[in-house]
Amino acid sequence: MVAMRHWPLHQLDIKNAFLHGDLEEDIYMEQPPGFVAQGEYGLVCKLRRSLYGLKQSPRAWFGKFSHIVQLFGLKRSEADHSVFYCQSSPGKCVYLIVYVDDIVITGNDATKIVQLKEHLFSHFQTKDLGYLKYFLGIEVAQSGDGVVISQRKYALDILEETGMQNCRPVDSPMDPNLKLMADQSDIYPDPERYRRLVGKLIYLTITRPDIFFAVGVVSQFMQSPHVDHWNAVMRILRYIKRAPGQGLLYEDKGNMQVSGYCDADWAGCPIDRKSTSGYCVFIGGNLISWKSKKQTVVARSSAEAEYRSMALVTCELMWIKQLLQELKFCEVARMKLFCDNQAALHIASNPVFHERTKHIEIDCHFIREKLLSKEITTEFxxxxxxxxxxxxxxxxxxxxxxxCSKLGAYDLYAPA
Structure with missing residues (x-):
């Protein structure tokens, strides 16, 4: 087991990233207006380096960056291609995460981290931003007791943009008695504004699992929003105003147990009667993954809806296990899957198929396989x-x- 309580997070930024990426294959472009060679109309230019705006540029840049990082000795993760890692010595490791040209480095080998930074400095125009404080709109606060992530500035910017900074807060993002329909009120006059705002709220769910379901509901009406849909979005903003600095706390709780919780709302959508699956995954008691998604088929019973939710979280658990084992982050013991539906748990442990479950046979076999291999255990x-x-x-x-208290929600800016 690897303890990461005292691992610092370092942030780097690479300037003009795409311009440094060598092309992996020959790419051609039309001669730009004003630069056409005399008498050579209809010809094209062969690019020696990638340019901003071309669809090949991100791939060319990532190929270049991957090559440079791997020259240093880091390996690219097969479970997540944006993660690179190396085991410098027994018990010592370094991890690198890249998003376009923004980089986060962490690990417990300070010497190796310094050498990695110098290696990147020698190949790219790189700026060392020091300890991680702000990354892709996410604010990070580090201390010896843990790490807190939040999007307070991002949330306040949304409230200011919509003129809701002085609104009256509410204690829930959506009225439990409200059932939004497709055509239950007048059409909202500015659908582009609705789509932009909902898109921003979707990004806010990175650190706010408490608004994930409500945002998922209003995002179903992007094509033709109505006034009632806009009012539902405004209620989400009023809920955010109650605690704009709320985020998630990650701390060392003395174990690295991987556990998943799944739930389903059977036939909860009044439009098509499809169910909604939801799950959250914890490592060592810290929330690291969550999702709320409408199921693609209509479930014929609550047990079937819950069972499809179990299959969804099982996929996530297997991916997390693959990632942790590849990074040698910790020894992954038998993972636990918690469900609040006894019928679904009995279906998972019972190898007999009958007319009530034969139409979900694939999900049954998938979960049952993981149970028989003892990779996952189910609990009520x-x-x-x-x-x-x-x-x-x-x-x-x-x-x-x-x-929220069980999920590890924490407001660093709340008054003491």
Missing amino acids: INSNDQPADILTKSLRGTRIQFI
Whole structure:
């Protein structure tokens, strides 16, 4: 097991990243207006370096960056191609994460990190931003007790842009009694504004699992939003105003147990009667992955809806296990899957198929295979203690606060 309590996070930024990427194959472009060679109309230019705006540029840049990083000795993760890692010595490791030209480096080998930075400096025009504080709109606060991530500035910018900075806060992002329909009110006059705002709220869910379900509901009406849909978005903003600095706390809780919680709201959508799946995954008691998604088929029973949700979180658990084992981050013991539906748990452990389950045979075989290999164990959890409940339906304020405390929600800016 690797303890990462004292690992610092370093941030780097590479300038003009695409211009440094050598092309992996011959690429041609039309001669730009004003630079056409005399008498050579209809010809094209062969590019020696990638240019901004071309669809090949990101691939060319990432290929160049990957080659340089691997020359240093880092390996690219097969589970996540944006992650590079190396085991410098027994118990010592370095991890690098890249998003376009923004880089985060962490690990417990300070010497190797310094050498990696110098290697990048020698190949790219790179700026060392020091300890990680702000990355892709996410604010990071580090201390010896843990790490807090939030999007306070991003949330305040949304409130200011919409004129909601002085609005009256509410204790829930969506009214539990509200069922949004496609054509239940007048058409909203500015659909582009609606789409931009909902898109920004989707990005805010990176650190706010408590608004994931509500944002998912309003995002279903992007094509033709109505006034009621806009009012639902405004309620989400009023909920955000209640605690714009709320984020997630990550701390060392003394274990590295991987556990997943899944839930489903059977036939919850009033339009097509499809169910909503929700799951959240914890490592060592810290929330690292969550999702709320409408199912693609209509479930014929609540057990079937819950079972499809179990299959969804099982896929996520297997990917997380692959990533952790590849990075040698920790020894992954048997993962736990918690569900609050007894019928779904019995289907998972019972190898007999009958007419009520034969149409979900693939999901049954997938989950059952993981249970038989003892990679995952299933356990029952009471609905009152189910943290994934917040990802499948609208809840009351007190219930939201209870689940947020279980998810590790933390407001660094709350008054003491």
